[in-house]
Amino acid sequence: MRIFIKAGITTAIGLLICTSAAKAEELKVANQSQASSVKLASKNSRDKSIAKSSQTLALNDAIIFLDKKLNLVANNPKNTLQDRLRQSNQQQTNPITSGSVKDISSLFPADAALVAFINIKPENWENLTRFHLFHMAKQTFLKFMPKEANFNYARDIQSWLGDEVGVVFMPKVGNNPVTMESTFVMVFPVTNDMRVQSFLDEVTKDKEKVKIREYQGVKIFEVKTNTSEIPVTKPLPAPKAAKPVTQPFPEALEKLKSRRENNLAIATFPGYVVLGLDSKPLEQLIDTKNGSRANISANPELQLLTQQHQAPGVLFSMYQNPVAYIALFKDLIKDIAKDLPPESSGILSSSFLNFENINLEQLKAYKSINSSLRSQPEGMRFQVQTYLAKLTPEEKLKSANKSSKNKREEAIIARMPAATYSAITGSNINLYWQALSRGLETIPEVKKGLTGFREFVKTTTSLDFDKDFIGWMDKEYGFFTFPTKGGLFKFFSPNANFGIGFIIKTSNRSAAENTLTKLEQLIKSVSKGEVIVNNTNMKGQNVTSWDVKAGDFSYMKGQNITSLGVKADNFSPFAYSWIEQDTLLVTTGFGAISDLVPKPYVQLSDTYNFTTATNSLPYPNKGYFYVNMGSSLSLIYSFIPQVYQQNEFVKVFKEAIGSIYSISATTSQTEETQQADMLMVLAPTRK
Structure with a gap:
């Protein structure tokens, strides 16, 4: 069962990352499609392109909408002066909560399927760019930001936002299937409530797009974020030349369809801003805040997670209730599949719906799964801890x-040569096979x-x-x-x-x-x-x-x-x-x-690469997984024809993956926990 759980964790993280990446790529395709339509298409085909683009710009609309409002607040001297005066008065009468992960967790229901905390201190993330891989990632991310956005983190966000962000997937309501809109909520601690109020004042000026209602004494702002407008009434000049448009992304990605309205739901109470895609999960969070339902902060495993989150270098931590998480995951996969074209939807469903075979009763042997991502001098460390209810x-x-x-065990590693591409060590294959x-x-x-x-x-x-x-x-x-x-x-x-x-x-x-x-x-x-x-x-x-x-x-x-x-x-x-x-x-x-x-000339156990990859991993353990990326990539590249290696995409890929020196992992166990650690040793940023 541990294999299924770990696969679930990895898949969930990958799914969130890939979903974000897909949305970013979808945005780029949509923007390029608009530009191509303006230059090349007739009015009829142009209208079709516009209709299609309007379906695929939900993320773009949300970013631009929020960015616009934040800019209005940040650049309005009147608002800034009022904020300072109000904040000074507030600090004397109503101090802001600390916004620690412990405080944030008190807002989440006890039966939440997944809870995560993200450290957003700019220095922590900027520090990652000392590694070449993250330096490249930063440059790539900036390319995907909408051109219309004029986002400035230090000016628009850092001046009023706390150091942590909480993410929660709310429990199912009855037998209703879960969707991203019905479950996903983000909680932002704030250090300046008045700045938030100025932001909401700007939001509510869009009377046609904003609906305000009250739930349990808390105002909820329901916002339609459709902001993309492309003029189509003016006649266009005849194109100078009609060049074929090269689509940089798979055709299936272009065909992504959206049945969802472009909505945001925002709620505020002292010290916090809450953001969701629908108001229903916000209502669940408000119920928890008001004490109508138990919160998760007393959960012993979550308390361990919040303590570990305070350690230096921790960027991300996540708690999962295994039974609730698998049920949530099944529903979300079905929900996401509805947004894909039939050919892609079928592949996604067939790939993930085998989770239906997982016996939820067996999962009750696991109380929770805690995971974290942190940086350390060698690179990035990912850790998963599974807490057992019973063996x-x-x-x-x-x-x-x-x-x-x-x-x-040392003798086993000493029998491997220094240039080993990859290795797996352990003990008692017979018992594991049984x-x-x-x-x-x-x-x-x-x-x-x-x-x-x-x-x-x-x-x-x-x-x-x-x-x-x-x-x-x-x-x-x-x-x-x-x-x-x-x-x-x-x-x-x-x-x-x-x-x-x-x-x-x-x-x-x-x-x-x-x-x-x-x-x-x-x-x-x-x-x-x-x-x-x-x-x-x-x-x-x-x-x-x-x-x-x-x-x-x-x-x-x-x-x-x-x-x-x-x-x-x-x-x-x-x-x-x-x-x-x-x-x-x-x-x-x-x-x-x-x-x-009788023995290798130079032994793997004596090499700098292997010792750097494994010295910081827990010991005693159940063995190692190790990949020497340098020697492995040299082997792989020897089979790739030179003509392909000159491709620009391949060059960028080689530069990125070549900045990973090694990947190593191990598992360990006590009577109460199972633990998996993975370390990626990274090259420093190249000047």
């Missing part, structure tokens, strides 16, 4: 953290597939997959990819300097040897003598390789056969060696294993 049978089955630093298969077998379709797979293995090898292949893998393991000039992948391409290695410790060597022996007998029988099992002494280490008669590999002609992992006239796709009494090393061929036996 499930699957979790009891899994091995716990190692209580002290384990030299055997837990995973038990969980998957609760899904009928997956259970049928597993049964078929096991039967296939039994039929073709006469071996039991669970017992003969997995059963003896009960200690530490390491799976890694690394650069090598020999081995299996040379069969496919002479440029494939790539190998795969697997190191496994076992308490039952005889079972492992029995499996290998039976496989060797089988492969020799099936190949009818085309595969030869060879034993070689390599620097005092016994190595067994499966060698296939090479035949006529044209790309090998004129090359050193031995360097390609080919002995005499044979090609070796598989090799293994017992490098210790209880430790088996398996690689993709004789040439690949020759780079690792």
